Amino acid sequence: MPEKPYDHKEIELKWYEQWQDATLYKAEENSSLPKYYVLEMLPYPSGTLHIGHIRNYSIGDALARYKWMRGFNVLHPMGWDAFGLPAENAAIANKRPPRDWTLQNIAAMKQTHRRFAFSYDWDREVSTCEPEYYRWNQWFFLRMLERGLAYRKHAMVNWCPKCCTVLANEQVVDGCCWRHDDTPVIQRALEQWFLRITQYADELLAAIADLEGGWPERVLTMQRNWIGRSEGTEVDFRLDTGEPVRVFTTRVDTIYGATCVILAPEHPLNAKLLDEAGRAEAKAMVDARANRDPGDILKEGFFTGHYAVNPYSGEKVPVWIGNFVLLGYGTGAIMAVPAHDERDFEFCTKYGIPIRPVIRPVDGELAREGEMKTAFTEYGIMENSGEWSGLTSEEGRRRMSEKAEREGFGKAAITYRIKDWGISRQRYWGTPIPVIHCEKCGVVPVPDEQLPVLLPLDVDITGTGRSPLADVPEFTNVKCPRCGGAARRETDTMDTFMDSSWYFYRYCDPKNDRMPFAPEKVAYWFPIDQYIGGVEHAILHLIYSRFFTKVMRDIGLVKNSEPATRLFTQGMVIAEGAKMSKSKGNVVAADMLADQYGADTARLFILFAGPPEKEVDWRTEGAEGVYRFLGRVYRFTTRNADRARAGGGEGESDRKVLRKLHQTVRKITEDFESRWHFNTSIAAIMELVNILYAEEAKLSGATVCESIEKLALLLAPFAPYLAQEMWSELGRTGPLFRQAWPSFDPELAREDEAEVVVQVNGKLRTRIFAAFGTAKEALESQALADDKVKSQVAGKQVVKVIVVPDKLVNIVVR
RNA sequence: GCGGACGUGGCGGAAUUGGCAGACGCGAUAGACUUAGGAUCUAUUGGGCGAAAGUCCGUGGGGGUUCAAGUCCCCCCGUCCGCACCA
Numbered sequence: 001m002p003e004k005p006y007d008h009k010e011i012e013l014k015w016y017e018q019w020q021d022a023t024l025y026k027a028e029e030n031s032s033l034p035k036y037y038v039l040e041m042l043p044y045p046s047g048t049l050h051i052g053h054i055r056n057y058s059i060g061d062a063l064a065r066y067k068w069m070r071g072f073n074v075l076h077p078m079g080w081d082a083f084g085l086p087a088e089n090a091a092i093a094n095k096r097p098p099r100d101w102t103l104q105n106i107a108a109m110k111q112t113h114r115r116f117a118f119s120y121d122w123d124r125e126v127s128t129c130e131p132e133y134y135r136w137n138q139w140f141f142l143r144m145l146e147r148g149l150a151y152r153k154h155a156m157v158n159w160c161p162k163c164c165t166v167l168a169n170e171q172v173v174d175g176c177c178w179r180h181d182d183t184p185v186i187q188r189a190l191e192q193w194f195l196r197i198t199q200y201a202d203e204l205l206a207a208i209a210d211l212e213g214g215w216p217e218r219v220l221t222m223q224r225n226w227i228g229r230s231e232g233t234e235v236d237f238r239l240d241t242g243e244p245v246r247v248f249t250t251r252v253d254t255i256y257g258a259t260c261v262i263l264a265p266e267h268p269l270n271a272k273l274l275d276e277a278g279r280a281e282a283k284a285m286v287d288a289r290a291n292r293d294p295g296d297i298l299k300e301g302f303f304t305g306h307y308a309v310n311p312y313s314g315e316k317v318p319v320w321i322g323n324f325v326l327l328g329y330g331t332g333a334i335m336a337v338p339a340h341d342e343r344d345f346e347f348c349t350k351y352g353i354p355i356r357p358v359i360r361p362v363d364g365e366l367a368r369e370g371e372m373k374t375a376f377t378e379y380g381i382m383e384n385s386g387e388w389s390g391l392t393s394e395e396g397r398r399r400m401s402e403k404a405e406r407e408g409f410g411k412a413a414i415t416y417r418i419k420d421w422g423i424s425r426q427r428y429w430g431t432p433i434p435v436i437h438c439e440k441c442g443v444v445p446v447p448d449e450q451l452p453v454l455l456p457l458d459v460d461i462t463g464t465g466r467s468p469l470a471d472v473p474e475f476t477n478v479k480c481p482r483c484g485g486a487a488r489r490e491t492d493t494m495d496t497f498m499d500s501s502w503y504f505y506r507y508c509d510p511k512n513d514r515m516p517f518a519p520e521k522v523a524y525w526f527p528i529d530q531y532i533g534g535v536e537h538a539i540l541h542l543i544y545s546r547f548f549t550k551v552m553r554d555i556g557l558v559k560n561s562e563p564a565t566r567l568f569t570q571g572m573v574i575a576e577g578a579k580m581s582k583s584k585g586n587v588v589a590a591d592m593l594a595d596q597y598g599a600d601t602a603r604l605f606i607l608f609a610g611p612p613e614k615e616v617d618w619r620t621e622g623a624e625g626v627y628r629f630l631g632r633v634y635r636f637t638t639r640n641a642d643r644a645r646a647g648g649g650e651g652e653s654d655r656k657v658l659r660k661l662h663q664t665v666r667k668i669t670e671d672f673e674s675r676w677h678f679n680t681s682i683a684a685i686m687e688l689v690n691i692l693y694a695e696e697a698k699l700s701g702a703t704v705c706e707s708i709e710k711l712a713l714l715l716a717p718f719a720p721y722l723a724q725e726m727w728s729e730l731g732r733t734g735p736l737f738r739q740a741w742p743s744f745d746p747e748l749a750r751e752d753e754a755e756v757v758v759q760v761n762g763k764l765r766t767r768i769f770a771a772f773g774t775a776k777e778a779l780e781s782q783a784l785a786d787d788k789v790k791s792q793v794a795g796k797q798v799v800k801v802i803v804v805p806d807k808l809v810n811i812v813v814r
Numbered sequence: 815g816c817g818g819a820c821g822u823g824g825c826g827g828a829a830u831u832g833g834c835a836g837a838c839g840c841g842a843u844a845g846a847c848u849u850a851g852g853a854u855c856u857a858u859u860g861g862g863c864g865a866a867a868g869u870c871c872g873u874g875g876g877g878g879u880u881c882a883a884g885u886c887c888c889c890c891c892g893u894c895c896g897c898a899c900c901a
Contacts, residue, residue: 218818218819221817221818221896226897230900230901247901249901262901324899325899325901330901335901337901346899415900417900535895535896608827608838609827610826610827614827615895619825621825622826623840624839624840625839625840628854631853674830675830677828677830679826679838680827682838683839684838759833759881759882761881762881762882763882764834799881802833807833810882
C-alpha cells in the first residue's frame with residue numbers, strides 16, 4: 001500500500017466527530033476502579049486558548065489518558081460541562097466593556113475546543129456569566145453570612161484605576177494590580193464585603209504540614225509567609241491626653257528599652273494628637289507610600305508633641321509618627337526599641353532618640369549605651385528591666401504577657417499578616433452579591449428560593465468606578481423580603497476567585513439543581529489526587545480554595561479538609577523575556593499553531609519544549625520538527641499497514657527493533673510513574689521511529705505490526721488523534737483509550753552484551769563488550785588486553801584498576 | 815537587603831544514583847529524488863590542530879574532594895523567581 005500524506009485536519013476532525021458522544025472522559029460514577037482525579041487550572045489570566053493553556057492541558061491530558069489506560073477511573077472534566085453554556089448568556093457576555101474579551105473568545109474557544117477536544121478547566125471569563133454558577137456562589141455566600149463568615153465593613157481598600165474596581169490584597173503585586181503591573185493601586189475608603197478567612201488562618205497554616213511532600217515546597221513557603229503568624233503581646237501605653245494607645249510587639253521582654261512610641265501616619269488617633277500641619281505631613285507620608293517609588297523609602301517621622309507612659313516601667317516616652325509603621329499590621333502602632341530592633345535602630349539613630357540596651361547575650365555582656373553599632377535582635381537575658389531582670393527573653397515574654405492580661409493593660413496576642421478576603425467588586429459582570437438593603441430591617445439576605453440573582457441585560461458600561469448596576473432601577477429597586485417595604489438591592493458583584501474556589505467540586509455532580517453538589521458524589525472523588533496549575537496562584541487561588549474547602553467541611557458538604565493532596569506547578573511560558581500574559585500583549589494564540597499544524601502537533605510540541613515544571617521560552621521554529629515527526633510516523637504506518645495486518649515472517653533486524661521497542665515502552669512507563677519529563681519520553685519515541693526507518697526493509701510483518709501497535713499506544717497520551725488513526729490503519733476498532741497501556745518484556749528489552757567503557761586515568765580510550773555479569777577480574781584482563789589500552793599503558797606502571805561491573809573499567813597508571 | 819532556584823553547542827534541551835558530556839529536536843552544510851522544492855529521504859554538524867589515524871581543550875569563573883565531577887564541597891560572577899519595613 002502506498003504511503004499517504006499526513007493530513008492532520010482530516011484526521012483530527014474525523015476522530016473528533018466520533019468521540020463527540022463517546023463520553024470518553026466522563027467519570028463512571030459506579031465504577032469500582034480506583035479513583036484518579038486530574039484537574040487543572042488556568043495558568044494565565046486570559047480568555048483565549050493560548051500556549052499556556054495548551055501546556056496546561058497537554059500535561060494534565062497526557063497524564064489522564066495514561067491513567068485511564070492503566071485502568072484508573074478518571075474524572076477528567078471536559079469544558080464547562082459542569083455549568084453548561086446556555087445561549088442566553090451570550091447576551092450577558094455581550095454587555096461587557098470592550099476591553100473584555102469574553103464573547104469573541106467564547107466563540108474562539110468553542111472552535112478550538114472542537115478541534116482539540118480537550119479543555120477541562122475553570123475559566124474565569126466563562127464562569128462570570130453562568131447563571132448556575134451565580135446560584136451556587138450565592139448559595140455559598142449566604143451560608144457564610146449565616147455563620148458570620150461573610151460581613152460588611154467600611155474599609156480602606158485597594159483600588160485599581162484601570163480595572164475601576166477593588167482588589168483583594170492577594171491581587172496586589174508589587175503595589176500594582178495583578179492584571180496591570182504598570183498601574184499602582186490606590187487606597188480608597190468604601191463599604192465592602194469580606195469573607196473571614198482569618199478565622200481559618202491557624203488551620204490553614206497548621207495543615208500545611210499535611211501537604212508537605214505532595215505540594216511543592218515553594219508554594220508552601222509562600223503560603224506560610226503570606227499567612228504570617230506571629231505570637232506576641234499587645235500593650236497599652238497611656239497617652240497624656242488620657243486615652244491608651246495599643247501597640248503590638250513580639251518582644252515585650254525588650255520593653256524597658258522602649259524609648260518612644262511610633263504611630264502609623266494614618267493611625268486614627270492622629271486626628272486628635274496632631275495639629276493641622278502634622279495631619280498634612282502624615283497625609284503626605286501616606287501618599288508617598290501609596291505611590292511607592294521603586295527603591296527604598298527612607299525612614300521618616302516627626303514628634304507629635306505628646307507623651308505616653310510605659311505600663312511596665314512607668315517611664316514617659318515621646319510619641320512619634322513614622323512612615324515605616326503600617327496601619328494594616330498589628331495595631332498600627334509600635335513601641336520603638338532601637339537597641340533590639342534594626343528598623344527602630346535606624347529610625348532612632350536618625351532622629352537622636354536614645355538607644356538603651358536591655359538584653360544581653362546569654363554568655364556575654366550587656367552592650368553599653370551609645371556604643372552599639374547595630375541592634376542586638378537575638379534572645380538573651382533581660383537586664384535593667386526592673387523586677388524582670390535576669391529572666392530569659394522567652395520567660396520574660398510569657399510572664400510579662402500574663403501580667404498585662406491580669407492588670408488589664410494588654411494581653412498575649414497572635415497577629416496574622418493575612419487579612420480577610422475582600423470580595424466586593426464594582427463590576428457589571430460577576431456574581432451579584434445576594435443581599436438587599438432595607439431601611440427598616442438592615443441587611444437582608446435574599447431567600448434561597450429566589451436564587452440566582454441574575455444580572456440585568458440592559459446596562460450601560462460606564463467604567464467610572466461606580467457599579468454599573470446602580471444605574472439600573474429594575475435591578476436595584478426591590479421589596480424587602482422580610483418586611484415587604486421598599487428596599488435596594490446590593491450592586492456589588494463577587495470576585496471571580498470565588499468561582500474558582502470550588503468549581504472542581506461541581507464536576508462530580510454537574511447537573512444537580514438542589515445543591516452545589518451531592519456530598520456523597522464528592523466523597524467518592526475527593527480530595528483531588530493531582531492538581532495541576534501555574535505557580536502564580538500560590539497565594540491566590542490555592543489559598544482561597546483551601547479556605548473554601550474548610551468552610552464546606554464545616555457546613556457538612558465535604559469530608560476532606562484539603563482540596564488536593566498533590567499539586568504540580570507547571571512552569572510559565574515566557575515570550576520575549578517576559579511572562580506571557582494578556583496584559584503584556586505577548587500572548588501567542590493557539591489558533592495559529594493549531595491551524596497550521598494541528599492539535600496533535602501543538603500538544604506534542606509544547607510537551608517536547610522542556611520538562612513541565614520548568615519555564616519554557618516560546619519560539620515556534622521547533623513546531624516544524626514535531627510536525628515532521630508525526631508525518632514520519634503516519635507515513636510509516638500507512639505504507640506498512642498491509643504488511644502489518646498480514647503479520648508473520650522473519651526479519652534480519654527483528655531482534656534489534658523489538659529490543660528498542662520494549663526499551664521505549666519501559667522508559668515511557670517509568671517517565672509517567674516517576675517524573676513527568678515528557679520531553680525525554682517524546683525523544684525516546686523519536687529514536688524508536690528513527691530505528692524503524694533505518695531497519696524498515698529488514699523487518700517481518702509481525703514486528704512491523706507490533707511496532708505500529710505499541711507506537712500508537714505510546715503516542716496516545718500525547719497525540720491522541722494520530723494514535724487513533726494508526727490504530728484504525730491496523731484494522732483495529734474502538735477507542736484507543738479503552739486499550740490497556742502497553743506492557744514490556746524485560747527479557748526482550750535487555751541488551752545481549754554489556755558495553756563497558758574503558759578509561760585510562762579517567763579518560764575514555766575505548767569500549768569493550770562482555771556478557772552481563774562478567775566478573776571484575778575478567779573485565780580487567782579483557783580491558784588490559786585491548787590494543788588501544790596497551791598502547792596507552794605502555795611504558796607506564798598500572799597503579800590501580802577500578803571496575804564497575806557491566807559499566808566501566810578505569811585503569812590508573814603513572 | 816533576605817530567601818530559593820538555575821547557569822551545558824549557533825538555539826530549545828538531554829545526561830534519573832559521582833561513571834561515555836551534548837540524547838532528541840531546531841538551525842546549518844552536502845548529497846539523492848525531482849521540471850521545481852519551503853516536500854521527502856540520506857549523511858555531516860561542540861571547539862582547536864591534523865590529509866587521516868588521532869590528539870588536546872571543553873558544562874559561567876576560581877579552588878577542593880575523588881580512580882572518576884555538568885553532578886558533591888568552598889569562594890566569586892551572572893540570570894530568574896519569591897519576600898521586602900510584618901514590629
